[in-house]
Amino acid sequence: MWLASYPKSGNTWMRAIVTALGTHRHLFAVNQLGSGAQPMYVGGLLPAFGIDPRWLDRDEVDLVRNMLVRRWGEQDDDETSSRPILRKTHEVYREGAAGREPFPISATRAAILVVRDPRDVACSYAPFFGLDIDGSVDALGRDLPEGKASPANSSTVQPWGSWSSHADSWLADSVPFPVHLVRYEDLKSDAVSTLAPVFDAIGLECTETELAAAVEQARFDRLQQSERNVGFRETSRKTASFFRRGTSGGWREELTATQVAALEADHAERMDELGYGLTTDPVERAALFEVRESRRRQEAAEWWRLPERMGIEVTVGPVPEELPGATRPRPWIQVTPDEALVRFAAGSAVLVRAGKEAVVEWQPDPDRPDDDPSWMVQGWAVTLAMLQRGDLSLHAATVEIDGEVVAIAGNRGAGKSTTSMALRKRGHRLLVDDVTLIEFRGNEAWTTPYSRNVHLLPDAAEAVGLDFDAMRVLAGGRAKVGFRAEDPPEQPHRIDRIVVLAPGRPATEVQLTEQRGSARLASLMAHTRRDGIAPLVLGQDRYFSLLAKLANAAPIQVLSRPLDEWTLDEVLVAIESGRPTG
Amino acid sequence: MSDVPTPSDPTLDREVEPWLGTFPGLGSITVAQDGSVEIMPESDPEEDSTMRERALRFGWAEGLSLVRRGFSLASGAAVQLPEPTAHESSDDGAESGALILTGDPHDVVIVIAELVERGAKVIADRFTPVQWEQGRLTAYPRAAPVLMASRRAKKLGLQGRKVRADTDALELDVPRCEQPRRVEGVANVGMRRPHETPLTALAGRQKFEAAAGLMFAGALRETSGDNSDAGSAMADHLRLANLPYSNLRINSDTIHEDVDALLGWIAQPDVAPTPADSSAAAER
Incomplete structure (x- = not known):
């Protein structure tokens, strides 16, 4: 029988009530609460089998956890036909691999899930884990990855997720045993009425009088007093008191409006x-x-790392000032047959070799250490590496619109990111922003999306309803912020249509014009040259051959809009419909 | 449905001769009455079989072998103290004795590392074979290496070798004591909470309670023998309660001072094991 809760949600208080139910009132002690052993610790293997789990590997540790939990279940059945034993856990419910299920069904009759208002949890979580309130608010929202088991500490993983994902996991329909929900706030207002039906359902038999006496025995102020008198062995090393306030609604005085x-x-x-x-x-x-x-995704990803499948190894370190014999399509770009070096205004640089190795020389601004340098890798390093491999990249965002994959190309400032983000907001799937990598399969152009930030200027952020000031600024003095959308699917997608954004063209309304003949080639050239690097690296012949192939691979439409008197919605509707209007 | 077969549970059969332990996927062991062991690791292309052999030997067979050879197993590591204690040094040429460190092995190993820095040698990690000799509890060396989590080792600047292909447990190079040593005291190690003092010497009932948890039960205790009745179990308990006990509460920032306090405590002339009745009947 599991007693599940997110940390600082009343699990210990519940254990105190249940312990008090089965203990003579003169013997009840705060340091002898039942059900304290959590399932992730498999140190019990040593006395039970003589095995020191520190010598096991991670899979074996998970295997023995399952076995030990099933043994608990058998013991509980043997010892307590009428009184189920509750086992504390802060973990999210998850199924687990066969034979390694962390919450084996055969050993589980039911669970009680105790939930508490996350605004109060945040206030209590902070001192317990030695955080400030902002850190606590962030921690509650962070769906921590499972991490790795630590055999050296005789422990399996203990993922407790975010406050939401913890509750979601236990309340999901797929949980294969009954889960009884108890709200901390209901316990505070009337513990007897809240618990009586739950205890009845799980077979923890007691009269209302007995339950009322147990609740009285485990009253919060009494637990507090006991802790003051004799200490509490389960408290954190980072806090002076485990039983802090035990209130509901205290967040109104403790949290700022921003934290709420x-x-x-x-x-x-x-x-x-x-x-x-x-x-x-x-x-x-x-x-x-x-x-x-977005910020959580950015923080979870190391800025210099690209997906392994892209085959580009990125390191951070110094790069040479000059590439001997290099051609310079722009003053800040040097290109040789095997290498490409790009220097940026703020002193950083990217060197890419042979399509598979990138070195980033990163000069962070000491006054702005939080600024995001990932654009050097996600944009420049990827583009240069793909060109060195002989592939084309299109300066375009790609969005899946009702099953149709549409690449939205355009010059800097044309509105690619704004448009793709706005389409995402309308429920379409953003595959990639700014760099659409092209590979050909027969006469078709395909692209495999990868995770990268969408770069937004203040007006673009405003257009899609995002607070520019709350997002991570791109490093290197760039006036944009980075937004990291959900990771795109990893499989290749066929490009069904290319839309070229062409602001400033003479137009009286938003128009979508199908391109024909050589205009198809011309409309893509500006968005594939990549500052003149593409023809240099690929060679003129190959570059034009690939460009022509791309121009023939999918319909190409130019979206013109007037200089003013247009709306973003008109642009989006035009792209969504795909029907030429000009 | 997955094609991967559901693994079965590890088993230890102590009703057969020799004792037979099997850990599916890892291998099996036998432990004969005389303590001799046989290790049979399963092969795995992703892991060196030496690692699996060592896991079965040091992680399982060695403890059971010690049990079969008549040792009791104290639930804690043991180190030979850097210096003889006051009452030991009164004997000419006295070798320093042993200190047993109980508690979470993850915490205990921090103290071991600090003691080693000061000249201590490790007698046993995780659990210690002990016997009563001339009324004194004596700790015997075991071969298993000292393990530490890689994160903690990194934090302490220690080097080590991985003991398994997929683990965070590192084997540390530490000096070992190869000879039995008399136990001078027992310290229970834990991380210090606010308002706790680094070292508290235990007395009276606290010592009695600490002694109750000192020896392993379950698979790491021979079921037959002189101690199977309640009377001799109580006698053992009383003898164990004659040892000096303390609680050592450490903090990684103050580990030097914390271990100073530990060594200061064990060096006090009045902190000494009370010799128990050394009659032959009390010896194993």
Whole structure:
């Protein structure tokens, strides 16, 4: 029988009540609460089997956890026909591999999930884990990866997810045993009425009088007093007291409006479902959630790392000032047959060799250490490497619109990122921004998307409802921020249509014009030359051959718009419909 | 449905001779009555069989072999102290004795590392074979190396070798004591919480409770023998309670001072094991 909860949500208090139920009131002690052993620790293998789990590998540790939990189940059945034993866990519910299930069904009768308003959890989580409140708010929103088991510490993984994903996991329909939900706030207001039906359902038999006495025995102020008197062995090393306030609604005095907004943005859906009233504006909340998710994705990814499948090894280190014998299509770009070196205004540089090796010389601004340098790798290094491999890259975002894959090309400032982000907001899937890598299969052009930031100017961020100031600024003095959308699928996609954004062309309204004949070639040239590097690296012949192939691979449309008196929605509708209007 | 077969549970059969342990995927061991062991690792293309052989030997067979050879196993590491204690040094040519360190092995190994810096030698990691000799508890060396989590080793600037292909456990190079040593005391190691003092010497009931948890039960205890009745178990318990016990609460930032406190405690003349009744009947 699992007693599951996110940390600092009342699990220990529940254990105190259950312990008090089975203990004479004179013997009840705060340091003898039952069910304290958590399942991730497999040190019990040593006395049980003589095996020191520190000598096992990660899979073997998971295997013995499953076995030890099943043994608990057997012991609990043997010893307590009428009184189920609750086992504490902070982990998310997950199925696990066959034979290594962390919560084996055969050993589980049911679970009680205790939930607490995340705004109060954040206040309690901070001192317990030695964080400030902002750190605590961030931690509740971070769906931590499972990490690795640590056989050296005799432990399996203990993922507890974010506040939302923890509750989601236990309340999912796929959980194969009954889960009884208990809200901390209901416990506070009337523990007896809240617990009586739950205990009845799980077979923990007691009268209302007994339950009331147990609740009285485990009253929060009594636990606090006991901790003051004799200490509490389960407390964290980072806090002076485990039993802190034990209130509900204390967040109103402890949290700032910004912290409340962040928590509500991160957990709105689950909070609403669990009856925790939201206090912020829904539109602002959704936009804030997007920005916070973007930051979390950025922080989870090392800026210099590219997906392994791309075959580009990136290192950070010095690069040479000059490439001997290099051609310079621009003053800041040097190209030789095997190497390409790009120097940036703020002193950083990227050197790419043989299509598979990139060196980034990164000069962070000491006054702006949080600025994001990933654009050097995700943009320049990738583009140069692909050219060195003999492949073309299109200066375009790619979006899947109702199953049709549309590349949206355009010069700098044409609105590719704004358009692709706005299409994403309308429910279409953003595959990649700014760099669409082209490979040919027969006469078709295909692209394999990869994760990279969308770069947004202030007006672009505003156009898609995002707070520019809350996003990570691109390093190197660039006036853009980076937005990291959800990771795209890794499989190749056939490009069905190419739309070239052409602002400033004479137009009285938003027009989509199908390109024909040599105009097809001309409309793509500006978006494939890559500052003149492509013809240099690929060679003129190959470059034009690939360009011609791309021009014939999919319909090409130019989207013109007037200098003013147009709306983003008109542009989006035109792209979505794909019907030429000019 | 997955094609991967569901692994079966590890088993230890102590009803057969020799004792037979099997760990599916890893291998099996036998431990004969005289303590001799046979190790049969399963082959795995992704891991050197020497690693699997060592895992079975040091992680499983060695403890059971010690049990079969008549040792009790104390639930803690043991080190030979850097210097003889006050009452030991009163004997000419005395060798320094042993200190048993109980607690989470993850914490204990920090203290071991610090003690080694000061000249201590490791007698045993994780659990220690012990016997009563002339009324004194004596710690015997075991061969298994000292293990530490790689993250912690990195933090402490220690080098080590991985013991398995897919693990974070590192084997540390530390000086070893190869001879039995009399146990001078027991310290329970834990991380220090706010308001806790680094070292607390235990007395009275606390010592009695600490002694109760010192020896392994379960698979790491021989079921037959003189100690199977309650009377001799109680006698053992009382003898163990004669040892000096302390709680050592450490913090990685103050580990030097914490270990100073530990060594200061064990060096005090009045911190000494009380010789127990050394009659032959009490010896194993």
